[in-house]
Amino acid sequence: MNLSNYLPICDAVVRLMAPLVEIVIHDIDQDMIIYINGKFSNRTIGDASLLDPEEFNSINTIVYPKVNFDSRPIKSISVLLEKNYLLCINCDISIFNKMQELSSVFLQIGKQSPSLFTNDWQEKLHVTIHAYLQNHNLSFDHLSQSDKKTLVKHLLDLGAFHEKNAADYVAKVLGLGRATVFKYLKEWRTQ
Template sequence: MLNRYHAIADAIALLFSPYAEIAIHDLTSKTLVYIANNRSQRELGEDSNLSGLQDDYDLQVIGPYLKRNWDGNQLRSISAVLRDDRGDPIGLMCINLDISVLENAKAALDLFLVGNVLQPQPDMLFHDDWQQRINSFIHSWLQQRQLTLATLNGVSRRALVEALYQEGAFKGKNAAGYVAKILVISRATVYNYLKNIKESV
């Protein structure tokens, strides 16, 4: 009956190839009966080292949890209880995903992004960088309101332009055109917003 799960194991292994190994254990014989993409160098028929699962009828998923492979690579694993037509547990499908490649990538990114040699922005270059100040203000304004540029509508765009105006963002040359480009609206629309804002002050 566990044969019906072989195709699922193969499909998962193909989807996450070459990093996922899927093992199916028989709870009756407590042995490994199928393995897709064998990365652990296990053999069919060997002891599964499982016990007690037949007695827990409510158990569905175990994990995720961490394991260490024979080659030292870190695995993130999760196990699903397989059942027969009556709902009784008959097997266990274990998915072992090798995350060492992701850990190495994360370590490389952390090393790059931490930037031990990074220094504060030099005043001589950025003291008059109105574009940088607009970028920072917009990012902060959107974050505070849990918005993105893509989700802005007419009302929120005008509110952002007004906030930028209050911040003095439009003192820079071509600032209106720069803001229009960011908000994906015409320069005329920005000027119209600014006109209305000034009139209402």
């Protein structure tokens, strides 16, 4: 087998994902590492692979977790290249674990103080719009004109336009012209 066909691909993947990826090619017959790039495992070419060839005879691809020498968690995938070579891609996922921890901290939302926002009709409007979008499986950024009109009708039915300047604010929030919102309201109020 000609490994030179694989090496540019391995080099490209490491270059793209540096410093998060290490790629190792093992010669199973010689129990030896014959290629390594993106080294973060402290292994070198010529080191013993320490693999059991019997484990790989019937497996084409395996994914597994590992722990690096410095305690970083690694997610690995190994692919058997013909009968005697094993390609291993090791990805340092410690940064993703940190990102997950950070996002969980940011996504923890405490309960809002009810007394603080009891008179904030704009906040109530935001909550109502958010609930409407969730209930109708809609995304705010992708609302069509028809969706916006239906949402304005929903807000009217809930009494959202009793507040002073509510129509102006709804127009601004939904990206509608002020005249458009007033036209809708006039249409529905005369029915």
